Amino acid sequence: MATVPPGIRLLVSFDRDQWYRALTFILTFLLYTSFHLSRKPISIVKSELHKNCSSVNELATIASSSSQQPSLPSLHTGTDCSWKPFDKRNYKQLLGAMDYSFLCAYAVGMYLSGIIGERVPIRLYLSMGMLTSGLFTCLFGLGYVYNIHNLGFYIFVQVANGLVQTTGWPSVVTCISNWFGKGRRGLIMGLWNSHTSVGNILGSLIAGYWVSSNWGLSFIVPGLIIAVMGVVCFFFLIEHPNDLKSMYDQNSSPGKSAPTNSWNGVNGHTEVYLQYKDNKTQSYDTELLLPRDSVCVPMQPVVVVKRESQPSAISFMGALRIPGVIEFSLCLLFAKLVSYTFLFWLPLYITKAAHLDAKKAGDLSTLFDVGGIVGGILAGVISDKLGKRATTCAIMLLLAAPTLYGFSMISEFGLGPTIGMMLVCGGLVNGPYSLITTAVSADLGTHKSLKGNARALSTVTAIIDGTGSVGAALGPLLAGLLSPGGWDQVFYMLMIADFLALLLLLRLVTKELISNKSHPISTVELKEH
Numbered sequence: 001m002a003t004v005p006p007g008i009r010l011l012v013s014f015d016r017d018q019w020y021r022a023l024t025f026i027l028t029f030l031l032y033t034s035f036h037l038s039r040k041p042i043s044i045v046k047s048e049l050h051k052n053c054s055s056v057n058e059l060a061t062i063a064s065s066s067s068q069q070p071s072l073p074s075l076h077t078g079t080d081c082s083w084k085p086f087d088k089r090n091y092k093q094l095l096g097a098m099d100y101s102f103l104c105a106y107a108v109g110m111y112l113s114g115i116i117g118e119r120v121p122i123r124l125y126l127s128m129g130m131l132t133s134g135l136f137t138c139l140f141g142l143g144y145v146y147n148i149h150n151l152g153f154y155i156f157v158q159v160a161n162g163l164v165q166t167t168g169w170p171s172v173v174t175c176i177s178n179w180f181g182k183g184r185r186g187l188i189m190g191l192w193n194s195h196t197s198v199g200n201i202l203g204s205l206i207a208g209y210w211v212s213s214n215w216g217l218s219f220i221v222p223g224l225i226i227a228v229m230g231v232v233c234f235f236f237l238i239e240h241p242n243d244l245k246s247m248y249d250q251n252s253s254p255g256k257s258a259p260t261n262s263w264n265g266v267n268g269h270t271e272v273y274l275q276y277k278d279n280k281t282q283s284y285d286t287e288l289l290l291p292r293d294s295v296c297v298p299m300q301p302v303v304v305v306k307r308e309s310q311p312s313a314i315s316f317m318g319a320l321r322i323p324g325v326i327e328f329s330l331c332l333l334f335a336k337l338v339s340y341t342f343l344f345w346l347p348l349y350i351t352k353a354a355h356l357d358a359k360k361a362g363d364l365s366t367l368f369d370v371g372g373i374v375g376g377i378l379a380g381v382i383s384d385k386l387g388k389r390a391t392t393c394a395i396m397l398l399l400a401a402p403t404l405y406g407f408s409m410i411s412e413f414g415l416g417p418t419i420g421m422m423l424v425c426g427g428l429v430n431g432p433y434s435l436i437t438t439a440v441s442a443d444l445g446t447h448k449s450l451k452g453n454a455r456a457l458s459t460v461t462a463i464i465d466g467t468g469s470v471g472a473a474l475g476p477l478l479a480g481l482l483s484p485g486g487w488d489q490v491f492y493m494l495m496i497a498d499f500l501a502l503l504l505l506l507r508l509v510t511k512e513l514i515s516n517k518s519h520p521i522s523t524v525e526l527k528e529h
Helices: 006-012 016-039 041-049 053-066 091-117 122-145 151-179 185-192 195-210 217-236 241-250 284-289 316-320 325-354 358-386 389-407 415-445 454-485 487-504 506-514
Strands: 273-275 281-283
Touching: 016 041, 016 122, 016 151, 016 185, 016 195, 016 217, 016 241, 041 091, 041 195, 041 217, 041 325, 041 358, 091 122, 091 151, 091 325, 091 454, 122 151, 122 217, 151 415, 151 454, 185 358, 185 415, 195 217, 195 358, 195 415, 316 325, 316 454, 325 358, 325 389, 325 415, 325 454, 325 487, 325 506, 358 389, 358 415, 389 415, 389 487, 389 506, 415 454, 454 487, 487 506
Parallel strands: none
Antiparallel strands: 273 281
């Protein structure tokens, strides 16, 4: 008899719970990848909305003079080579206003989204947000198809898209945190959060493919992708292990009693605790996430404790009182200001500084996100090893400042140093941003002061990311206002923001350094003396 192939032996070595955990990891990764994929096209298309008219006319003249046929009138003149209304001299301010309208709506909506997300089914909430986001992303591209030149139309689409995209982050962070415990959370979240950079890379490549020929498709294709992923979310997303267990209980045969370890946390089912031999209780959803060899065998039949009422969702002020939430929220404000300025303005900066066309600049800008993937994973691994989230963020912010200064001189370097600078800068800029929005948010959302009330996770995540989104809105706006006076001013602004983010973490860093314990931020003593 033939031996079982090693690949099959590997597959069957995982139990059902591990397969569902892997499904949730992959699915939420792909869902938020599509969110960032749909945000990226605007940064690629900017250089197409406002072209250098003189260079366009020069190329057209050369092409017509080299042809033996009588020269035809140029399709681009000194006034129409750019897309109206972005053909004016204040085009940077207009493009910055579009970024600001999206990000400002995103920041405002994020505070509400977390509160709503704790009170409605996450799967339905996320699916609806993705479908409507796909609609508004496509609408922006249809502005090219139907030759729309009204600034108000594009501003409206950006505001609406910013509001509906707030459904994404609190929902996916809550789902992934429900399925994965605190062990190695930094590594898991670091790997998972690479969806941000993967989405930016794919968005750049997709938008860059059509940017010079038909920039409308640069929006329509990503819009269709996020809408399709919204349908996938509706059919396959499992919000919590409790929901899965309750499904198996309902499908059990009527003649058999339901297993005594059935439970549910957020959707109205019974919550169950197991009695272990060391007289400590452990909720069943946490037990699912523990390795098999770490689960104690009960010395007596399982003791079931039913809760008549679910824990109430935490209030906004209650979430702010969790130790560390305010400091990390304000730090993220400045960290995200830097990250999103690169997200929205890097391709245009490369176009102007390195004198590349829109497609090449877009492709080159993806290296910043490649560095961001590595930086996010490293931040998670280091913070897990040290047990000090704030200290890890502070070190990366400190190293990012001189890197930003070097990046401001990109036009003086060759291609090789430029590529290396973008990789390093992407890692140091996105590392703290990634760590705060994932592992730190999950830690604080399950902080010991909450006494097991996991329903605070969505609100805490929304507060932290919503505050960060204020910075994300200010960064591109300030870049649009400062860039006419020279790109050096933009980079000085970014270095100041990086320094302020570092200052805001000093109190937490001090407490971590004087602590004799080395464990995640959720249990680091952040209490006021």
